[in-house]
Amino acid sequence: MGRLTRMSGHRLVILVCAAQIAAQIGAYVWSALLPRLREAWDIGPAEAGMITGAFYFAYMAAAPFLVSLTDRIDPKRIYLFGAIAIAGGHLAFAYAVDDFWSAMAARALSGVGWAGVYMTGLKLLADRVDAGLMRRAVAWHAAGIGISGALSFTLGAVVADAYGWQAAFAIAGWVAVSASALVLIAAPSVRPPAAEGPRTALLDFRPVMKNRPAMAFALTYCVHTWEMSVLRGWIVAFLGYVALSAPDRTTDWVAPALAATLLALLGTIVSVYGNGLSIRIGRERIVRLATVLSAVASLLLGVAGPEAYWLAVTLALISGAAIWLDSSTLTGGTSEAAEPGRRGQTLALHTTLGYAGGAMGPVAMGFILAAFSGPEGYTDLAWALGFLHVAALSLVARAIFVRLIAAPPPPRH
Numbered sequence: 001m002g003r004l005t006r007m008s009g010h011r012l013v014i015l016v017c018a019a020q021i022a023a024q025i026g027a028y029v030w031s032a033l034l035p036r037l038r039e040a041w042d043i044g045p046a047e048a049g050m051i052t053g054a055f056y057f058a059y060m061a062a063a064p065f066l067v068s069l070t071d072r073i074d075p076k077r078i079y080l081f082g083a084i085a086i087a088g089g090h091l092a093f094a095y096a097v098d099d100f101w102s103a104m105a106a107r108a109l110s111g112v113g114w115a116g117v118y119m120t121g122l123k124l125l126a127d128r129v130d131a132g133l134m135r136r137a138v139a140w141h142a143a144g145i146g147i148s149g150a151l152s153f154t155l156g157a158v159v160a161d162a163y164g165w166q167a168a169f170a171i172a173g174w175v176a177v178s179a180s181a182l183v184l185i186a187a188p189s190v191r192p193p194a195a196e197g198p199r200t201a202l203l204d205f206r207p208v209m210k211n212r213p214a215m216a217f218a219l220t221y222c223v224h225t226w227e228m229s230v231l232r233g234w235i236v237a238f239l240g241y242v243a244l245s246a247p248d249r250t251t252d253w254v255a256p257a258l259a260a261t262l263l264a265l266l267g268t269i270v271s272v273y274g275n276g277l278s279i280r281i282g283r284e285r286i287v288r289l290a291t292v293l294s295a296v297a298s299l300l301l302g303v304a305g306p307e308a309y310w311l312a313v314t315l316a317l318i319s320g321a322a323i324w325l326d327s328s329t330l331t332g333g334t335s336e337a338a339e340p341g342r343r344g345q346t347l348a349l350h351t352t353l354g355y356a357g358g359a360m361g362p363v364a365m366g367f368i369l370a371a372f373s374g375p376e377g378y379t380d381l382a383w384a385l386g387f388l389h390v391a392a393l394s395l396v397a398r399a400i401f402v403r404l405i406a407a408p409p410p411p412r413h
Contacts, residue, residue: 026172032156049366056359058111067348082116090173146268157257216404226357267324302387
């Protein structure tokens with residue numbers, strides 16, 4: 001099947017973005033409910049971090065296979081599998097999960113599902129729409145996912161308050177089922193483009209790793225996702241701590257879960273703006289700027305945030321905006337730097353590295369909090385050191401990016 005017409009291409013982008021919204025609507029229900037489930041299940045911060053990280057570890061394990069496979073078979077088939085797996089993870093939480101181990105398993109199942117829909121959704125579009133539309137579709141795709149993920153914080157808190165935490169996961173699960181229906185109906189079946197030169201083994205990433213410009217974006221994305229998952233995974237707990245310990249002791253103007261929603265919504269807006277700005281002034285300049293800003297913002301959040309609740313919320317919003325600034329830019333940069341016949345494999349390595357950071361970030365934060373908290377719970381020092389490690393990694397990522405991005409692209413076969 002050939003490329004779609006301009007009008008049908010736009011329609012397909014809209015429908016795939018809608019499917020991604022449905023798939024992502026339960027993404028951070030766990031994070032929103034983390035404080036109450038920690039208490040209900042009597043688990044510590046390290047265990048909570050492991051449950052959060054299980055999603056990312058499962059994604060990291062499944063993505064190399066599932067996304068690379070889109071170079072060989074229609075991404076639509078992979079997407080349908082992923083959407084059902086996401087729904088299964090959420091519904092398991094709703095109807096079966098009641099402790100640490102079952103929570104780990106359910107989050108891991110959702111992680112496998114997300115590996116089947118996230119970059120696969122982009123690959124599905126790249127195989128069906130022209131390059132000009134695809135550059136804009138990257139930002140729209142990220143925006144839909146970001147908005148849905150942001151709303152999942154409030155969904156989790158509001159539904160759990162009214163009907164119990166199981167109901168929040170049940171709604172997320174059944175909505176995720178609709179993602180598979182949208183793609184099944186909307187996306188025409190196509191064959192992926194042929195590879196340039198001999199095709200390597202499915203999981204042989206050596207040709208991709210020789211593409212140093214693509215690796216510059218992919219490795220930076222690893223740290224970017226580390227930062228993002230720390231902030232999204234722990235922000236409700238952090239703001240809850242500040243609300244109880246800071247002198248103002250009030251959350252009347254914005255509750256922690258609502259603040260997390262606003263943070264993610266702002267981040268999505270900034271990500272779309274950053275992608276548009278990168279088209280005008282260059283992706284490299286945006287990445288260099290964003291890594292410095294996110295390092296400074298993370299440091300301020302950890303050191304000054306505990307002083308007052310309003311300050312913690314303000315600094316969290318600033319930190320989120322800084323982290324999200326190059327979100328779409330990094331993925332778009334990797335996609336553009338990839339060889340066309342290896343785009344799926346390149347995006348597979350990109351997203352695997354990204355979610356490796358996403359897996360390790362919440363776990364590292366949990367262990368730092370556990371190591372430096374007192375017998376009564378979290379301490380200012382623990383939170384400061386937790387966010388300090390994020391700031392340091394951002395500066396390391398910038399140095400690596402600057403070194404790799406100057407390398408010439410790989411020769412075309």
